[in-house]
Amino acid sequence: MRIAIVGPAFPYKGGGAHHTTELAHRLAAAGHEPVIESWRAQYPGFLYPGQQTISEPEGEPFPGTRRRLDWRRPDGWWRTGRSLRGYDLVVLAVLTPVQVPSYLGILAGLGRGTPVVALCHNVLPHERKPYDAPLMRRLLRRVNGVLVHSEAQADLARELTGRPVRVAEMPAHLPTPAAAAQDDGKVRRNLLFFGIVRPYKGLDVLLRALAAGPGDVSLTVAGEFWGGLDETRALIEKLGLDGRVALRPGYVPASDVPGLFAAADALVLPYRSATASQNVWMAYEHGVPVIATDVGGFGDQVRDGEDGIVCAPDDVGALTDALKRFYAPGEPERLRSGVRPVDHGPVWDAYLEALTTLPVKGAAVRGAAR
Template identity: 75%
Template sequence: MRIAIVGPAFPYKGGGARHTTELAHRLAAAGHDVVIESWRAQYPGFLYPGQQTISEPEGEPFPGTRRRLDWRRPDGWWRAGRALRSRDLVVLVVLSTVQVPAYLGILAGIRRKTRVVALCHNVLPHERKPYDEPLMRRLLRKVDGVLVHTEAQAEVARGITGRPVRVAQMAPHLPAERAPSEGDGSQGGAKVHRRLLFFGLIRPYKGVDVLLRALAEGPDDVSLTVAGEYWGDCLDDLRELARSLDLESRVELRSGYVPAADVPGLFASADAVVLPYRMATASQNVLMAYEHGLPVIATDVGGFAAQVRVGVDGLLCPPDDVAALAAALRRFYEPGEPERFRSGVRPVDDGPLWAAYIDALTGAVREPS
């Protein structure tokens, strides 16, 4: 099949770009003729105030990548769609409703001969604006199929489109760097660091404020590193909260995008990854933690329950519940428990996950609409 994926790729950073690139590699390995139609300018700076691009790729770039899309050039959107008419399948990678006007322009250029799937990382944003649902409704009614990563997201999609909606667990698309194996001693073996890690883009819906309050009620000798880009006023707000909770000596707020080469050392200094999200769809952070040998303490939202084996390689608690999260932290640090949880962690076998993912993606346009 001749497939085009429209979405971010290197030099854009983060999970969206990695997923787009890994998907292209996997489709090509399965025998498909694949190109990526990517961006030379994806968003205006005021819509994404963080670092958008990086100088070193986080994995192997896909050779068939074209960078012609530009948010400042609507005329180029239609031309890009026209150039994709020869493809059997076009996959629109939807990360934000900001992309929808460009995708509508591309669809106008494609017309209806080529089959189109919207691959939605989020059907609607976690922090919504009044225009989000109308934009997404318009897009999803124009495609031939929709792929999402959780049943909850499928329900949202089915509420705004009658097109076929399929669900596939998000397959791993981790940075190229890996943590050293535990056997070489560089991670300290079974050493307990009394330190937890939150990793990724810090936004209000991810509940880091809940984690700080739980840390203040949990074991008083445990520290926390919060590493990633801080959205809006999050950094100032969390600094003030840490100060008010008398946690300044126990909490490191590391601001800025973490390059892939720095990730192994960051994970090696922690006992567990904590994901205190108020809401979620799908996340790579559980799989990333397991790849680096760390258990996970997460809230029971999104796809976390399907990834965490409670009592074996992690713990779950209700979202937005300080007392429940504090109790989970105390349970995790009971004598011998950090070592036991770590011994239960296994790297993810990504082959079957990717096979199922590709089958769901290509099958999303074979169903009657």
């Protein structure tokens, strides 16, 4: 199949760009003919307060990548759509409702003869604005099928559209270490919070649990703060954690990731809500157990008591108990010994099958209201 994937790719950073790129590589390896339609300029700065691009790729860029899209040029959206007429499948990688106007422009240029799948990383944002649902409803009613990464997301998509919705587990697509870190068996009494810091990820809950938990355990927080850095510092001071929490604000390049995981006994994911995340797989690739709340797919990814601990979300007491349980004598070593890297080949095979066999025939259904 000739497949066009519309979404971010290098020099953009982060999970969305990695996923788009890895998806193209996997489709090519499966015998398809993919291209990526990416961006010269994806968002205005005020809509994405973090660092948008990086100078060095963190994986292998896909050679069939075109960068013709620009948020400032709606005429280019239509022209890009028109250029994709005749493809067997167009995949719109949907990370945020902010993309919807450009995707509607692409659909207008594409016309009704080409099947389109919306590949939704999040059907709606964790922190929503009034315009999010109307925008996503308009987009999802214009495509032929929707692919999501959890049953909860599928339920949400079905509230917005009558188009076919399919669920497929998101396979790993983030950089992994060239070799497994050497396990020296030492317990470092240090935990890691990794990734963009936003309210739904529950860093405040973790800080309160840290203050109530084992008093000799420290925490490293590494990632971009989308607001709230001053508030986080104030909370650290209020909780008396000044000497126990190390903040590393800003984007973490792939070359620095192995060192962060090597210095941690566990990765902590204290999310209030989640859809699909790569962080569990990243921790396991580095040989590190995970302490996570039971939201999104974490409860399926983390085997409680074997390679990590799962607890209730948005509950300081439950997370405090999880930290105490983790640091019981011998537990950090035992849980680390249970960590195994996951074979993602079968997961990718199932993912490609779900994407390419969605019932997308009859492209004229786009534009019809539910």
